[in-house]
Amino acid sequence: xxxxxxxxxxxxxxxxxxxxxxxxxxxxxxxxxxxxxxxxxxxxxxxxxxxxxxxxxxxxxxxxxxxxxxxxxxxxxxxxxxxxxx
Numbered sequence: 001x002x003x004x005x006x007x008x009x010x011x012x013x014x015x016x017x018x019x020x021x022x023x024x025x026x027x028x029x030x031x032x033x034x035x036x037x038x039x040x041x042x043x044x045x046x047x048x049x050x051x052x053x054x055x056x057x058x059x060x061x062x063x064x065x066x067x068x069x070x071x072x073x074x075x076x077x078x079x080x081x082x083x084x085x086x
Contacts, residue, residue, distance in 0.1 A: 032084050039081030042071055 046067040050060040071078040 035077060035081045035084060039078050042075065042078055043068065046071075
């Protein structure tokens with residue numbers, strides 16, 4: 001049904017279909033940017049928490065790796081951000 005209406009719109013002038021596609025693409029980009037921003041905030045909190053422990057650099061790196069692994073398992077937003085990145 002939707003494909004038929006798109007074809008009819010193209011028959012009258014493809015600009016209707018194209019403008020909807022552009023709007024959809026722009027919304028998807030904005031949504032992806034919001035996911036990236038939230039993922040960055042979550043990762044920054046891990047870095048800050050590890051640095052606050054006063055542990056050595058290797059220990060801090062291990063803490064951040066464990067934290068990121070936990071986020072990947074538990075946080076759908078972080079998981080989505082990583083999928084968008086790849």
